[in-house]
Amino acid sequence: xxxxxxxxxxxxxxxxxxxxxxxxxxxxxxxxxxxxxxxxxxxxxxxxxxxxxxxxxxxxxxxxxxxxxxxxxxxxxxxxxxxxxxxxxxxxxxxxxxxxxxxxxxxxxxxxxxxxxxxxxxxxxxxxxxxxxxxxxxxxxxxxxxxxxxxxxxxxxxxxxxxxxxxxxxxxxxxxxxxxxxxxxxxxxxxxxxxxxxxxxxxxxxxxxxxxxxxxxxxxxxxxxxxxxxxxxxxxxxxxxxxxxxxxxxxxxxxxxxxxxxxxxxxxxxxxxxxxxxxxxxxxxxxxxxxxxxxxxxxxxxxxxxxxxxxxxxxxxxxxxxxxxxxxxxxxxxxxxxxxxxxxxxxxxxxxxxxxxxxxxxxxxxxxxxxxxxxxxxxxxxxxxxxxxxxxxxxxxxxxxxxxxxxxxxxxxxxxxxxxxxxxxxxxxxxxxxxxxxxxxxxxxxxxxxxxxxxxxxxxxxxxxxxxxxxxxxxxxxxxxxxxxxxxxxxxxxxxxxxxxxxxxxxxxxxxxxxxxxxxxxxxxxxxxxxxxxxxxxxxxxxxxxxxxxxxxxxxxxxxxxxxxxxxxxxxxxxxxxxxxxxxxxxxxxxxx
Amino acid sequence: xxxxxxxxxxxxxxxxxxxxxxxxxxxxxxxxxxxxxxxxxxxxxxxxxxxxxxxxxxxxxxxxxxxxxxxxxxxxxxxxxxxxxxxxxxxxxxxxxxxxxxxxxxxxxxxxxxxxxxxxxxxxxxxxxxxxxxxxxxxxxxxxxxxxxxxxxxxxxxxxxxxxxxxxxxxxxxxxxxxxxxxxxxxxxxxxxxxxxxxxxxxxxxxxxxxxxxxxxxxxxxxxxxxxxxxxxxxxxxxxxxxxxxxxxxxxxxxxxxxxxxxxxxxxxxxxxxxxxxxxxxxxxxxxxxxxxxxxxxxxxxxxxxxxxxxxxxxxxxxxxxxxxxxxxxxxxxxxxxxxxxxxxxxxxxxxxxxxxxxxxxxxxxxx
Numbered sequence: 001x002x003x004x005x006x007x008x009x010x011x012x013x014x015x016x017x018x019x020x021x022x023x024x025x026x027x028x029x030x031x032x033x034x035x036x037x038x039x040x041x042x043x044x045x046x047x048x049x050x051x052x053x054x055x056x057x058x059x060x061x062x063x064x065x066x067x068x069x070x071x072x073x074x075x076x077x078x079x080x081x082x083x084x085x086x087x088x089x090x091x092x093x094x095x096x097x098x099x100x101x102x103x104x105x106x107x108x109x110x111x112x113x114x115x116x117x118x119x120x121x122x123x124x125x126x127x128x129x130x131x132x133x134x135x136x137x138x139x140x141x142x143x144x145x146x147x148x149x150x151x152x153x154x155x156x157x158x159x160x161x162x163x164x165x166x167x168x169x170x171x172x173x174x175x176x177x178x179x180x181x182x183x184x185x186x187x188x189x190x191x192x193x194x195x196x197x198x199x200x201x202x203x204x205x206x207x208x209x210x211x212x213x214x215x216x217x218x219x220x221x222x223x224x225x226x227x228x229x230x231x232x233x234x235x236x237x238x239x240x241x242x243x244x245x246x247x248x249x250x251x252x253x254x255x256x257x258x259x260x261x262x263x264x265x266x267x268x269x270x271x272x273x274x275x276x277x278x279x280x281x282x283x284x285x286x287x288x289x290x291x292x293x294x295x296x297x298x299x300x301x302x303x304x305x306x307x308x309x310x311x312x313x314x315x316x317x318x319x320x321x322x323x324x325x326x327x328x329x330x331x332x333x334x335x336x337x338x339x340x341x342x343x344x345x346x347x348x349x350x351x352x353x354x355x356x357x358x359x360x361x362x363x364x365x366x367x368x369x370x371x372x373x374x375x376x377x378x379x380x381x382x383x384x385x386x387x388x389x390x391x392x393x394x395x396x397x398x399x400x401x402x403x404x405x406x407x408x409x410x411x412x413x414x415x416x417x418x419x420x421x422x423x424x425x426x427x428x429x430x431x432x433x434x435x436x437x438x439x440x441x442x443x444x445x446x447x448x449x450x451x452x453x454x455x456x457x458x459x460x461x462x463x464x465x466x467x468x469x470x471x472x473x474x475x476x477x478x479x480x481x482x483x484x485x486x487x488x489x490x491x492x493x494x495x496x497x498x499x500x501x502x503x504x505x506x507x508x509x510x511x512x513x514x515x516x517x518x519x520x521x522x523x524x525x526x527x528x529x530x531x532x533x534x535x536x537x538x539x540x541x542x543x544x545x546x547x548x549x550x551x552x553x554x555x556x557x558x559x560x561x562x563x564x565x566x567x568x569x570x571x572x573x574x575x576x577x578x579x580x581x582x583x584x585x586x587x588x589x590x591x592x593x
Numbered sequence: 594x595x596x597x598x599x600x601x602x603x604x605x606x607x608x609x610x611x612x613x614x615x616x617x618x619x620x621x622x623x624x625x626x627x628x629x630x631x632x633x634x635x636x637x638x639x640x641x642x643x644x645x646x647x648x649x650x651x652x653x654x655x656x657x658x659x660x661x662x663x664x665x666x667x668x669x670x671x672x673x674x675x676x677x678x679x680x681x682x683x684x685x686x687x688x689x690x691x692x693x694x695x696x697x698x699x700x701x702x703x704x705x706x707x708x709x710x711x712x713x714x715x716x717x718x719x720x721x722x723x724x725x726x727x728x729x730x731x732x733x734x735x736x737x738x739x740x741x742x743x744x745x746x747x748x749x750x751x752x753x754x755x756x757x758x759x760x761x762x763x764x765x766x767x768x769x770x771x772x773x774x775x776x777x778x779x780x781x782x783x784x785x786x787x788x789x790x791x792x793x794x795x796x797x798x799x800x801x802x803x804x805x806x807x808x809x810x811x812x813x814x815x816x817x818x819x820x821x822x823x824x825x826x827x828x829x830x831x832x833x834x835x836x837x838x839x840x841x842x843x844x845x846x847x848x849x850x851x852x853x854x855x856x857x858x859x860x861x862x863x864x865x866x867x868x869x870x871x872x873x874x875x876x877x878x879x880x881x882x883x884x885x886x887x888x889x890x891x892x893x894x895x896x897x898x899x900x901x902x903x904x905x906x907x908x909x910x911x912x913x914x915x916x917x918x919x920x921x922x923x924x925x926x927x928x929x930x931x932x933x934x935x936x937x938x939x940x941x942x943x944x945x946x947x948x949x950x951x952x953x954x955x956x957x958x959x960x961x
Contacts, residue, residue, distance in 0.1 A: 087946030113946045114913075343798075344729075346827075347851055353858040357884070403854075404887040404914040413913070482735070491851045494882040505735050 022072060023150035025170040026132065028052040028064070029299050036061025037134060038445060040143070041213050041279045041298040043412040045319075047115045048163055049081075049145045050279070050298045054096060056139030057440040058377045058423070063099075064134040075124050076100075077153040079117040080109050081145035085416050086381040087113035093381045094142030099133040100125065110142045116158050117148065140379070141419065141445070177294055177303035183209040183273070185560045186293055186308040188280045191219025192229060192546040193530035193553035194314035195243045195266055196236065200557025202269045203239075206564055209306050210272055211295050213279035214446075216259050217266055218243065219316065219530075221546050223259035225448045226251050226364050227396070231547030234478045235589040236554040240547055242266075250396050251364035253442065278304065280315065285324040288524050293320060310525050310560050310570070314553060317408050318453035318532035326523040327456040330406075331356040332537040340463040340538040345504050348487045350463070350538045358537060359450040359486045359544075360401030360501060361411075363418040365394045365443040367426070374439040376430045379423045386424025389497045390431075392438045394422065399450070399501035401488055407452040415447045421499035450486070450531065450544055457534030458571065459516035466511040466542060474574055475512035476555035476585055482507050483542035506541070513543055515581070518556050519570035527560060527570055529553040558584050612638045615654055617667055617686050617699065623723035624697030626665075626690060626818055634659040636667065639800060642793040644672050645784075653793060655804075662812065663691055663804050666797055670788060674780045676709065683781055687789065691804075692820055693797030695726045695789040708777035718775040725773050725782055726789050732770055733786045741770065741779060814840035823852040831861050838864065842873045850882040857888035862895035875900040879910045890915045893922040901928035905935035913947050920954045929958060 029039050029050040041050040054061045078100070084092040094110045098120045106121030136142055146167075148156050157166050167173075185201045187194045190212030198210045210217075220227040221244070229244040242265040248254035266274060278295040285291060293306045313320035318328050335341045335350040342349040351357075400418050401407070407414065422443055429435045464470075466483055483506040489496040517534040520526040528534065529552035531544050543549065559573050562581055566572070573581050614636045621630055636654040643650055649672065656665040666689040673680040684704040688696040700706060706714040706722075714722070725731060733741070774782045805828070813825035814837060822844045829837060841860070845853050864870060874881075874889060875896065881889065890911065893900055901923055904911075911919060923929055923936075933955075940951040 084946075089944050113949060347855055351858070352827075352855070355854075355858065402887075403884045404890075404912050404918075410914065490882065491854070491884070492849055494850050498883065502730065504730060507735060 022152060023148065023154075023170075024068075024070070025167065026066070026068065026147045026149070027171075027301060028134065028144045028146055030301060031064045031066040031132075031134070033065045035064040035134075036136070037064040037144075039298055040445065042415070042447060044279060044281065046409060046412060047145070048160065048167070051143050051145040052134065053445065054094065054134075054136035054139065054142040055443070055445045056136060057443050058379075059139040060136040061139060063136070065131060067129060067131050069128050070125060070130055071128070072151075073126050073128070074151055075122055076149040076151055077122045078105055078120040079148045079150075079156060080120050081115060081117050081148070081156075081158075082109050082112075082143055083115045084111050084113055085141060085143065086420065088381055088384070090380040093138055093140040093379070095137040096142040096144065097135040097137065098147065099135055101127060101131055102133075104135065108137065109144070115145065117156050119155075120147075122153075139377075140423070141416075171301070173303075177305040179303065180292075180305040180307060181209060181273075183207050183306065183308045184564050185209070185310050185312065185557075186211065186306045187312040187314060188293055188295075188320050189219070189312075189314035189316060189530065190214070190217040190274070191314060191316060191530055192221055192240075192243055192550040193556075194219075194312065195262070196239055196550040196553030197312045197314060197527070197529050197557040197560070198266070198272045198553075199239050199242065199269065200236075200554040201560045202271045202557075204558065204561030204564075206271065206561055208269075208272045209275060209308070210266075211275045211278050211280055211293065211306065213277065213298060215276050216263060217274070218259060218262050219546075220448045221245050221255070221258070221262075223253075223255040224446050225444050226253075226255040227362075227448055227546070228255075229547050229550070230545035231479055231481050231543075231551075233547060234551040235476075235585050236551050238588065239554050240550045244547055244550065251366045251394055251442075253366060275304070280319060283311070283320045283323040285523055288325075288522055290320070290324045290523060290525055309567075310527065310563050312553075312556055312560070313455065313526060313528040313532060314530045316449060316452065316531050318455045318528065321455040321520060321523065321526060321528060321532065322453060324523050324526065326520045326526055328453045328532075329456060329536075330453050331358060338460070338462040338464055338536055338538075340536060342463075342504075342506060348491070349485055349504060355403065356406065357403045358401060358407060358452070359540075360399040360488065361407060361414050361418070361447040361449045362396060362399045363394075363415065363422065363444050363446075363448065364396075364398070365422050366441045367392050367438050368441045369437040370439055371437070373436040376427055376439070379420075379427045382420040382424030382427065385417055385420040385497075385499065386428060387497060388428065389421070389425045390429040391422075391425040392429050392435055397486075397501050397503070398422070398499055399486060399488075400499045401501075402498065407449055411447055411449075415445070418447075418499055419443070419445070421497065451537070451540055453532055454535050454537075454540065455526075455528045455532050456521045457517045457519055457528070458521055458574070459514050459534060461513050461517045461533070461535040461539045461543070463506075463536065463538035463541065465513075465539065466506070466508050469509060469511065471512055472514035472516075474515035474578055474582070476515045476518070476582075477513035477543065477548060477551040478510055479513075479543055479548045479551075480508070480510045481542060481545060481548070483538075485538060485541040508542070511542065513552070515555060515559065515578075516574055518552055518559070524569045524571070525563075527556040529556045554588070555585065558588075612652070614638055615652070615667075615669060616656070617688075618669065619686060619699045619701060621686070621688055621697040621699040623699075623719060624688065625727065626696050627816075629664040630656070630688065630697075632658045633664055635661070639666075640796050642668075642791070642796055645787045645791050647673065649673075651788075651793075653796070662808065665690065665696060666693070666793075668793070672784055672788065674784050676780050681707075683784070685785060687785075689789070689793070689797055690818065690820065691797070691801055691809075692824055693794040693801070694729065694820060698723070698726070698785075706778075706781060708775065709780065710777055712777070714775065714778065718778060721773070721775045722778070722782060722785065725775075726786060728773065729790060731773060731786060733774075733783055734790060738780070738783050741774075741783070811840075814844070817847075819847075819849045819852065822848050823855065826852060826856055831859060834860050834864055835867075838867060838869055842869045845874060845885070846877070846880070850884055853881065853885040854888060857885060857892065862892065865892045865896040865900070871896060871900045871903070875903040878904055879907050883912070886910065887912075887915055890918050890922070893919060894925045897926060898928040898931040901926060902931050902935070905932035905939075908935070908939045908951070909942070909945050911947070913950070916947050916950055920950065
């Protein structure tokens with residue numbers, strides 16, 4: 001409730017912002033009315049900002065608009081930071097216009113490759129109250145990061161460091177967030193692992209901040225990505241049943257029901273401060289101890305500094321660890337490093353030479369049949385990816401990974417590639433009369449990632465922990481689901497589309513993950529839960545599914561409560577308080593029984 | 594006659610038929626390799642393998658050409674397929690490659706395959722069975738027969754759930770499973786798949802290391818069978834690459850993307866300067882799959898100006914990241930002078946989406 005009040009205040013203050021200089025910058029995500037444009041904060045670390053995107057699935061979205069007050073009337077030159085997201089020998093797919101006080105600026109935007117400032121034109125502004133609109137022309141993912149108005153026609157900088165500095169100057173942003181909040185535990189990332197960590201810690205009486213960069217909790221299980229949760233509950237059935245999903249088909253709108261239940265359940269905890277729509281952008285450590293995490297609201301830009309004795313990295317991409325200097329790994333280890341061979345599948349399972357070919361990311365989509373035929377636009381820009389492939393349904397195996405692309409650094413390109421696969425395959429299918437009634441009902445624009453950075457803990461969980469049926473003194477997570485590792489189908493047959501994967505399943509008896517894989521080896525007050533826990537590539541094959549990552553979160557939350565109780569760091573729980581910790585976890589199951 | 598043999602073997606624990614060499618009785622009707630079976634002139638009994646869930650054993654034969662070069666594994670299979678306690682015999686002559694992978698099958702003209710309702714397999718059913726047996730990672734390998742019952746008959750309507758597919762069995766949709774199995778022939782399909790990939794495969798795999806020789810290595814390296822190529826390449830030590838380069842260069846050109854990647858990662862870096870490598874790989878860069886392209890670009894730093902020149906003529910085939918790596922390598926191997934003209938042309942190509950990267954590169958290297 002408190003967050004909502006604050007948010008409303010910020011929206012109101014934006015409406016009355018005075019732009020008095022000869023130039024001013026408007027971040028598109030600050031637009032009060034976003035119309036049909038969606039807020040996309042996924043790639044801030046790569047391209048510099050949250051942006052608005054016209055994700056209309058082929059139908060132009062309604063205008064985004066905002067009102068500002070300017071002090072100085074006169075002629076303004078206007079730039080938009082944008083990109084042609086698929087440059088090529090075709091009409092750019094994501095085109096849009098800017099209108100000021102209803103007057104459309106001369107140039108169409110979204111035409112230049114890669115993020116840069118495109119010149120929209122000039123406009124005479126005679127009124128203090130000025131309305132600015134983004135007008136989508138295509139319905140195919142035009143994107144706008146920011147608008148810049150200048151009376152002197154000076155092109156803003158675009159180089160990463162210079163742009164960052166320039167933005168801070170233009171927005172008159174202080175170096176550090178002015179709002180500082182202190183908690184017993186700060187959890188960053190509200191996927192299943194982060195939610196479970198927050199619940200477990202809160203149940204033990206800790207005051208918890210949960211920072212999440214979306215308006216809904218659940219991460220890959222959310223209604224925005226819609227992967228159903230797999231795996232067992234382990235010792236944490238009660239907690240995980242508050243936040244998991246039914247086994248609906250991946251991509252199903254049934255995810256919305258579970259979404260409501262999850263958010264309601266999470267909001268019932270008085271001592272969990274859920275910071276929806278705040279995306280962490282920094283974490284600072286001193287002497288291997290994290291001091292704070294800084295986060296920014298993805299629409300208002302408000303920044304908060306979060307302080308706590310302990311932190312949980314459940315960002316999936318291991319951002320908190322990365323910023324604070326935690327050791328991490330990425331890519332596939334050599335099969336010899338941990339002895340993770342499955343001879344039957346050789347290189348596909350674990351390669352002789354290490355490489356960066358990790359499991360890919362997915363985008364799910366849903367179609368419906370209308371009573372009347374539905375047209376779908378031509379998408380020549382999508383066909384180089386989709387080729388001849390036809391589809392009116394997606395699934396988990398719509399997955400993309402390629403060895404020149406990094407799942408984090410190149411996330412936007414990966415997302416865009418899968419969008420092209422979907423739009424192109426659907427357009428191909430629509431050529432057949434039998435599919436004339438199909439229409440795209442929902443296509444996610446958020447990447448459902450499987451694998452990226454893995455933070456290094458005191459124990460690195462590997463496939464051999466599964467094959468050797470290793471039990472640990474500190475086994476806090478258990479799983480019986482098959483270990484499955486995916487590979488791109490075109491690795492065996494290059495006639496296959498590059499966006500389809502296949503899974504290799506290793507059947508297993510119950511296996512265990514030790515607590516020592518859930519805290520950082522070198523950052524003393526950092527836990528991790530979720531796919532960024534301490535594991536090898538092949539080790540991740542099994543426990544990356546969301547009930548298992550949820551178990552990790554719960555285990556971490558309970559450990560954090562003991563850290564709080566004894567004023568110690570995570571490693572000390574293993575070294576000195578393991579019996580109490582294991583009993584605490586055991587009690588969870590007994591409570592359930 | 595076959596039926597009585599089957600009964601005898603079933604009753605007598607099948608030992609009477611074993612350890613005798615046997616050549617195939619009928620030509621295979623479905624086969625994936627290069628008709629190696631036509632070169633077969635002798636055979637050798639090598640081991641027996643168990644029929645899953647029965648006490649029956651089958652004799653595996655190693656088939657060879659007249660010089661004694663191993664070509665295929667072969668078994669003349671008679672197996673009961675039982676449904677609801679009622680068993681009927683199925684006769685199949687099955688072939689495997691030397692890696693223990695199913696390669697094909699043939700049938701006896703008087704003992705054709707039938708379905709649950711006794712209808713004969715049609716041509717399309719044989720094709721389905723053949724494709725199923727080729728799929729080593731089929732869901733049949735992970736599920737009990739009872740877990741697949743509903744693919745046989747009526748429950749396939751549940752494939753669709755509100756207009757989209759249901760991932761009913763993890764890793765494979767019901768629709769996929771149904772499409773991979775002969776309709777009305779689930780039991781035969783299941784039995785034959787498990788015969789193809791059961792104990793027999795393990796035994797063939799372990800035997801390969803005992804029959805593998807320099808002759809067989811060269812046979813594999815020069816084979817069109819891509820899995821043979823991969824096996825042989827994996828057996829090479831990095832120090833063998835120079836000696837075998839005449840084999841390796843074409844394998845990269847025609848092999849599976851996985852094999853290409855393996856070679857490009859494992860090959861000693863100095864061999865990227867080899868003239869065969871430069872002329873055959875870098876010159877024909879655009880023919881390769883994307884992952885191979887990345888590895889070729891990544892290894893340009895170990896190659897030479899000639900390779901850079903070839904690449905500089907094909908820059909439209911490079912992704913943004915590949916192009917960035919290429920430009921870094923041009924610096925590293927000091928190839929700017931050689932490629933400058935092509936870079937300039939590319940930087941002015943309006944249809945090249947990443948030409949701006951080259952523009953910036955040329956601008957920063959102005960005067961060099």
